[in-house]
Amino acid sequence: MKPVLFFSILLITIISSCKEKEKKSYKLPQNAMALIASDSVKSWKLAQRFNGKIRMNMGPCFMAYRQTFQIDSLVFDNNSKTINCGPSLKGKWQLHTTSKGNHFIKISSPQLPQLLNSDKEYKYFKILYLSRDTLKISFSHKQYGNQVRTITDYLVREDLDVGDRYFHH
Numbered sequence: 001m002k003p004v005l006f007f008s009i010l011l012i013t014i015i016s017s018c019k020e021k022e023k024k025s026y027k028l029p030q031n032a033m034a035l036i037a038s039d040s041v042k043s044w045k046l047a048q049r050f051n052g053k054i055r056m057n058m059g060p061c062f063m064a065y066r067q068t069f070q071i072d073s074l075v076f077d078n079n080s081k082t083i084n085c086g087p088s089l090k091g092k093w094q095l096h097t098t099s100k101g102n103h104f105i106k107i108s109s110p111q112l113p114q115l116l117n118s119d120k121e122y123k124y125f126k127i128l129y130l131s132r133d134t135l136k137i138s139f140s141h142k143q144y145g146n147q148v149r150t151i152t153d154y155l156v157r158e159d160l161d162v163g164d165r166y167f168h169h
Helices: 003-018 032-037 060-064
Strands: 041-051 066-070 074-077 090-097 103-108 122-130 134-142 148-157
Antiparallel strands (some): 041 066, 074 090
């Protein structure tokens, strides 16, 4: 084989192997609504939260936080039941799938602009993983100085005992 042909083949192989492989979408279980809301109502607690790649500390508001999904599409949380944790969210939820196959929980509520520093009355939470015990979601959130970050929440069934929830650096 001539050196030019060999190096051409080598170069093409290197370039094609360097292309970023397209990530496959998470395959949502067929019984997703039942996993999220059980047969009528299901509450989830926050096990871990990441702001970008940084694990956040879990103070009293996070430790007490519960988000409840009802099969009839109602969703609410318990924020207002914990001192100084802000108002509770009440709204509607539904599953949404994009043309690329990504799955989201869409929550709609007139409270969202105030609660999540948003200009819309709905928010999409990307489902990264869903099982009977775990709901892993991510969403973009506008923070101080209008900086947008990706928040990733690991939610677990309310009745599960989770070690290391009260995390501090």
